[in-house]
Amino acid sequence: MFLEYTKKKLINKSIVEYLQVKNQDIISISGAGGKTSTIKLLAKNLVREHKKVLITTTTKMFKTADAITIRDKNLLKQKLKQQNWVFTGQDYGKKISSWDEEFLREIISLADITLIEADGAKRLPFKFPKQKEPVYISSSNKVVYIVGMSALNQPLKSLCRAELLAKFLQKQVNENLTKNDIIKVISSEQGARKDIGRRDFFVILNQVDTLLALKEAIFIAEKLTECKIKVAISSYRDEF
Incomplete structure (x- = not known):
């Protein structure tokens, strides 16, 4: 499943269409909860197009x-x-x-296209970047930020860079990650938008494997699109 959220609608799109991929794109993938899977899916689609x-x-x-x-x-x-x-x-x-x-x-x-994993998250579904993260090369023109929706309602201490995340959210590490917390991190230049500069910025809310997760992802997507952030909702469960 891969759906772009736009104008309060979910639209079936390929990941290539969503990211508006073109020749000579250098796409950096950051965040947590499906970076490598996103790269695999994107590469598979591009190879089909003989890129x-x-x-x-x-x-x-x-x-x-x-x-x-x-x-x-x-x-x-x-x-x-x-x-x-x-x-x-x-x-x-x-x-x-x-x-x-x-x-x-x-x-x-x-x-034709370069895909770069620019962040590490210790296989956890959500993270907050430390000082030198993510690592974007200067020629990278697009950033795709991944959020694993399985992190929702999990204690901050179970997520990557828990202490930094708790400090940013002004919460205790034993408190849970909420929808509004995710929105705050994605919207912030201290969080997901750190070091983006003039690069095109895309968000993928991944691990949307249940109807409840879909409902929560739609809420987050609606708030982010109000901030003019491009958002897609995905589940890679049956892709590989």
């Missing part, structure tokens, strides 16, 4: 068997020609980490 897609990170991502961790531009170019997508970064044990900025610029030029 060459580079997937990498400016922080750390879990390494898959097909990840290329060799600093070899020609190898990456060959892989993109063979299968239209490539997943790459420096070897970091069970994870990959970011390439240096010079090499990153070189390999971005090989692809």
Whole structure:
């Protein structure tokens, strides 16, 4: 399920349509609760459209068997020609980490679209950024912020950067995350909109796997669209 919320309506759209993806886009994905799944879905849709897609990170991502961790531009170019997508970064044990900025610029030029996981959340569904998070490269022109709706009504102490989140919300860490808390974080330049600058900004309310979650997500989406923030509602449960 992938639905854009606009003009108080839910409209079926592909993720590519929602993000208005075009050639040479460098899309950074931040937040929590489905960043990697969002990248997979987006890459799958783009490859169907015969786009060459580079997937990498400016922080750390879990390494898959097909990840290329060799600093070899020609190898990456060959892989993109063979299968239209490539997943790459420096070897970091069970994870990959970011390439240096010079090499990153070189390999971005090989692809039509670049997808960058720019945030880490310890597999938790919601987070508040610390000082040097997220990590956006200067050439990134779009930011997609993910919220895992399973975080709603959970104690702040169970979420990523709990102490920072509690301080921002002026709450105790044993209090629960509310709909208005999520709206406040997404709307704030200290929270989800941190370091956005002139980049296009999109929100995906993910993990909307029940009718109750859908009702709550619609409430949040309506308030955010009133602030002129683009919002989609998703469930990736049956996508992979």
